[in-house]
Amino acid sequence: MTSILIIYTGGTIGMVESEDRRTLVPFDLEHVLVQVPELNKLEVNLRSVSFPEPIDSSDMHPKHWVKMAEIIEEHYHEVDGFVILHGSDTLAYTASALSFMLKGLHKPVIITGSQLPIGMIRTDARENLITAVEIASLQTGGIPQVQEVAVYFESKLYRGNRTSKFSTEAFEAFDSPNYPVLAEAGVHLNFNHEDLYRTTEPEFSVHKGYSNKVLVVTLFPGISERVMEAILLQEESRAVILRTFGSGNAPTDPRFLTLLKAYIERGNIVLNVSQCQKGGIEQGRYATSRRLQEMGVLSGGDMTFEAAVTKTMILLGLSQDVHWISDQLVTNIRGELSVN
Ligand code: ASP
Numbered sequence: 001m002t003s004i005l006i007i008y009t010g011g012t013i014g015m016v017e018s019e020d021r022r023t024l025v026p027f028d029l030e031h032v033l034v035q036v037p038e039l040n041k042l043e044v045n046l047r048s049v050s051f052p053e054p055i056d057s058s059d060m061h062p063k064h065w066v067k068m069a070e071i072i073e074e075h076y077h078e079v080d081g082f083v084i085l086h087g088s089d090t091l092a093y094t095a096s097a098l099s100f101m102l103k104g105l106h107k108p109v110i111i112t113g114s115q116l117p118i119g120m121i122r123t124d125a126r127e128n129l130i131t132a133v134e135i136a137s138l139q140t141g142g143i144p145q146v147q148e149v150a151v152y153f154e155s156k157l158y159r160g161n162r163t164s165k166f167s168t169e170a171f172e173a174f175d176s177p178n179y180p181v182l183a184e185a186g187v188h189l190n191f192n193h194e195d196l197y198r199t200t201e202p203e204f205s206v207h208k209g210y211s212n213k214v215l216v217v218t219l220f221p222g223i224s225e226r227v228m229e230a231i232l233l234q235e236e237s238r239a240v241i242l243r244t245f246g247s248g249n250a251p252t253d254p255r256f257l258t259l260l261k262a263y264i265e266r267g268n269i270v271l272n273v274s275q276c277q278k279g280g281i282e283q284g285r286y287a288t289s290r291r292l293q294e295m296g297v298l299s300g301g302d303m304t305f306e307a308a309v310t311k312t313m314i315l316l317g318l319s320q321d322v323h324w325i326s327d328q329l330v331t332n333i334r335g336e337l338s339v340n
Contacts, residue, residue, distance in 0.1 A: 002080040002137040003045035007071055009064065009094075010054030011087025013125045015117040022117065024054040035118050036126050044137045047079065057087025057094070057113075062210045062313065065097045072102065072109065073206045081108040081136035081144060085129070088113040088165055088173050091151065095160030097310035099149040099334045101208070104201030108136045108146035111160060112153060115171055124171040128153060131185050138189070148197035148335065150182055157183035159197065161307040161336040164277065177278040178302040178338060197335040209317030211238065214309060218243040218275065225255055232259040239269040239312045241305070242292075248272045248281035248299065249288040261295040267322055271329055273300035273308045280338070298329050307336040 006029065008014055015022045029048040033039055039046065049071055055064070072082055086094055095111050102109065112132040114125035132152040138145040149160035154172040162179035183191040215237040217228070232240070240263065244250050264270055272281050272292060280302030283293040293299070300308045311333075315325045332339050 001043050001045050002139060003047065003078070004081050004083055004133055004136050005071075005075050005079045006046060006048040006083045006085065006133070007068060008048060008050040008054060008085045009057070009060075009068065009087075010051060011057050011085065011089075011091075011113045012117055013085050013087075013112070013114040013129070014054060016119060024056065026050045026052065026054055032118065032129070036129060038126075038130050039133060042130070042134055042137065044133060046133070055087075057090040060087075060090040060094060062097070062212065065094060065101060065210070066208050068094070068098060069101045069206045069208060072098075076107065076204055079107075080139065081146075082110070083129070083132045083136050084109065084111040086111050086113050088115065088153075092160075092163045092165055092174065092304065092306040093310055095149050095151050095163060096304070096307040096336070097210075097314065099161040099307075099336065100311050100314040101206055102149065102204070103207060104199055104204045105149070106144065106147050106199065106204065108138075108144050109149045109160075110136045110146065110157075111149065111151050115169075115173060124154060127155075131155075131189075135183065135189065145191065146182070146196060147199065155185045156181045157185075159195075159335055161310075161334055162304060164304050164306060166277070175277075178280065178304070179335075207314060207318055210313045211316035212313060213238040213316060214241065214312050215239070216241045216243065216309065219245060219250055223251075225253075228256055228259055232263045237268065238316055239271065241271050241273055241300075241308050241312065242297065243275050243305065244272055244281070244289070244292075245275060247276075247279065247285050247289065248274060248283050248292065249286050250292055252288055252291065257291055257295070260292070260297065264296045269312070269322060269326060269329070270297045271300050271308055271312060272297050273303060273305055298326055301330070301337045303337050311336065
């Protein structure tokens with residue numbers, strides 16, 4: 001029998017309906033087994049831990065990512081896999097962050113949540129939870145099928161650092177625009193074996209450092225020069241994630257370019273990610289992005305916004321060396337980036 005640890009952090013999945021409000025309650029496995037008796041039918045030894053104060057995922061903070069990583073570290077050699085129950089709003093950030101924090105991961109970490117609380121009649125929580133546990137427990141000859149941080153939502157398993165939340169309404173709340181779905185749950189669980197991630201690191205370890213000295217600038221036609229000045233001349237940040245147009249294009253206004261160049265010359269990082277969900281950055285394809293490339297703006301390739309932000313935060317927590325961080329940002333380190 002495989003053993004799975006369920007880590008409950010909060011979110012709609014664990015909300016109980018009360019007369020006047022919906023509240024988050026600490027996860028109680030016994031209570032969930034009553035609501036979802038199917039879990040008893042799986043040949044799995046289930047254990048659970050809950051955040052003492054479950055949170056709506058809008059309150060998620062890197063210290064909570066560290067907490068989750070520590071729980072995984074503590075139980076890594078005791079169980080065969082992990083299922084994290086999480087609010088859907090910032091789930092893609094957590095999935096991305098954990099993928100960068102957990103190095104040499106050889107066991108499944110499946111993150112799921114739901115759009116409706118577990119006790120509601122039409123809830124999607126039941127199927128999401130059962131299948132997430134089933135996927136986490138799958139092994140072939142004692143080797144886990146999934147060995148990465150993945151997101152399971154509404155019949156699909158995605159690579160965690162490739163997902164974004166794209167619907168507030170549909171049960172199918174997530175998408176992975178630049179990477180194939182890892183598995184689909186229909187009558188059978190069908191895996192795309194060749195798309196599953198396999199680390200080359202033999203040893204499991206956890207990076208717990210992070211820095212939140214990261215700023216995000218979303219360009220739009222007519223963005224104020226004064227605002228750009230206020231952002232790029234301050235001394236607090238160490239990296240700017242620049243959300244550009246199309247394949248990485250930005251205005252050619254020399255005042256804007258001079259500000260960016262000076263920011264980089266002061267030893268900071270600018271990472272170019274596209275406002276388009278599908279496809280990625282191709283700096284140099286147009287003159288408007290060639291300038292960025294020439295001044296040292298890094299290409300975020302086809303990384304999701306969530307992966308770009310969390311990867312930058314974790315790398316800044318790991319080193320002070322801008323060259324090393326820059327090199328890692330443009331390298332595929334956990335399957336977050338397609339290499340052409
Ligand atoms: N606001 C909730 C959260 O992210 C929504 C959800 O659970 O899906 O925690």
